[in-house]
Ligand SMILES: O=P(O)(O)O[C@H]1O[C@H](CO)[C@@H](O)[C@H]1O
């Protein structure tokens with residue numbers, strides 16, 4: 125067997141020890157924190173944006189692997205983890221809420237994503253819905269209720285860009301294309317809860333290939349009030365979402 129069985133992640137089949145569930149945050153620095161909430165955490169590899177640890181829940185192996193930001197790198201992580209035997213993916217992210225009733229620190233569980241990405245089009249035509257798996261979503265809901273966390277379920281807008289695609293104007297150019305002006309208001313009026321950047325790719329890939337995927341995110345900014353998150357809100361929201369995803373993994377495994 126070679127030192128790595130897949131192109132990017134730097135992992136072998138034996139590294140996974142038969143794990144079939146992966147927790148996939150965007151941020152590589154979140155991986156160790158998630159692993160630390162389980163038993164016997166071990167660092168496996170770090171390449172590019174992909175940092176991978178293995179840990180255990182009641183003796184069952186779980187993989188934690190960062191996807192980096194956006195659909196293209198997420199598609200690589202999900203593809204290569206699937207080649208290695210993963211069949212269930214739980215994404216844990218941070219997010220910007222666009223509805224005024226959602227507060228910083230709340231948790232959002234995505235039931236489906238608006239496909240504002242490019243990568244998901246390489247897996248299914250745009251008419252195909254990016255839907256979450258029912259069992260994964262139920263496990264996330266059960267975990268959020270157990271932790272007495274304020275959570276909301278619904279549709280997420282999943283954009284390739286953090287700035288124009290999420291209609292942010294506080295940029296170098298201050299420019300947003302005409303076709304994206306008013307887009308946040310349109311998503312609000314359609315009941316969309318939030319923006320993030322990976323769920324469209326993840327949910328489309330998994331729904332079309334017989335894989336299971338769920339998605340939870342901590343709210344770090346409310347876009348009806350401001351465009352930029354602050355550091356304290358990021359830490360708080362991340363830690364709430366991370367505890368929920370580990371509990372959800374436990375519910376799916378045991
Ligand atoms: O906190 P993560 O999981 O990276 O998720 C969100 O944060 C990043 C943008 O800052 C994007 O990846 C977005 O989806």
Ligand SMILES: O=c1cc[nH]c(=O)[nH]1
Nearest residue numbers: 218219220319320321
């Ligand atoms: O506003 C936000 C916050 C986090 N992640 C995003 O993609 N958008």
